[in-house]
Structures are given as structure tokens and as C-alpha cells.
Amino acid sequence: MDLTSEPSAMPGIGMTMAPAPAPAPAPAPAATTARMSIRADAASLHLRRDLANPWRAVDLDLSEVIGPRGTAAVLRRALATARRTHGWLPGPSDDCSFDACLQCLDEALGDRCTEEVGAGTLAVQMAFRGLLASLVGAALAEQLLGAAWTDGQAQGEPMP
Numbered sequence: 001m002d003l004t005s006e007p008s009a010m011p012g013i014g015m016t017m018a019p020a021p022a023p024a025p026a027p028a029p030a031a032t033t034a035r036m037s038i039r040a041d042a043a044s045l046h047l048r049r050d051l052a053n054p055w056r057a058v059d060l061d062l063s064e065v066i067g068p069r070g071t072a073a074v075l076r077r078a079l080a081t082a083r084r085t086h087g088w089l090p091g092p093s094d095d096c097s098f099d100a101c102l103q104c105l106d107e108a109l110g111d112r113c114t115e116e117v118g119a120g121t122l123a124v125q126m127a128f129r130g131l132l133a134s135l136v137g138a139a140l141a142e143q144l145l146g147a148a149w150t151d152g153q154a155q156g157e158p159m160p
Helices: 030-083 098-110 114-136 138-146
Strands: 002-004 016-018
Touching: 030 098, 030 114, 030 138, 098 114, 114 138
Parallel strands: none
Antiparallel strands: 002 016
């Protein structure tokens, strides 16, 4: 309490009490921070699972046309291309299978926030689409990818 020597409104008392300063806001409790982290991790895991399913459909559809090794090669090259702008994306070895590439991508996405996951995945998708179009032609590439990717994704939006 801060006592001042100014006269009081009350007779007989020569000192008044100054108002106490407002308390500083308390830091966020650890439990709240932990809950926010768990929610972010759950959202990231859900997003990563949603991103993996269309890639598996792409693998099935493309493997019939360019073979499983060809599909894996296009994904490896797409990862290398996207890595130029998103250095945290994986650089799988030259002999990685499609599933191993997806596993590397999933592990890399696990350490990133939702915005980075979306941006990195979009970069890989766009590189994949461009590489596939250069390999089999734009019309066939869009036809093959259309089964797994929606029209919005064909325009460059990330997969759901």
C-alpha cells in the first residue's frame, strides 16, 4: 500500500491511501499451452493423412501407365524441384519407392505448421503435375490426375 501525506477527506486522518497498481496479466498456464499444442498437432496429423490419400490414388493410376518405378521417379523429381523453394522438404535417394518418398514427405510435414504443410504440398503437387505433363502430355496428365485430384487442385489449390 502506498501512503501519501495529502490530507484525507476523513476528519482526523492526515494520510490517504493511493490506489494499488493493476496487476500484470498472468502468463498462459502450461496446461493451456499444452492443449493448444495438442490441437495444432492433431490438425497437422489430420491434414497430413488427408494429403496422403490422393497421392496413393495417383500412384495406383499412374503405375498402370508409366510403371511403379516411373511414378516414384516423378515424385522424387517433384520433391527435388519443390525443395528449391521449400528447403525443408525431403530429398529422398534415387532408388526410393513411391511409398518411401511419401514416408519421407510425411516425416518432413510432421515438423511444420499448417501453413507450411499447405505451401510445401502445393509446391510438390505443382512440380509433379508439370513433370508428368512433360512426360506424357498435358491432356493425359490432367486425365490421369483427375481421378485423384479435384478440379480445384488441378488449378493449383492444395489437396484437401
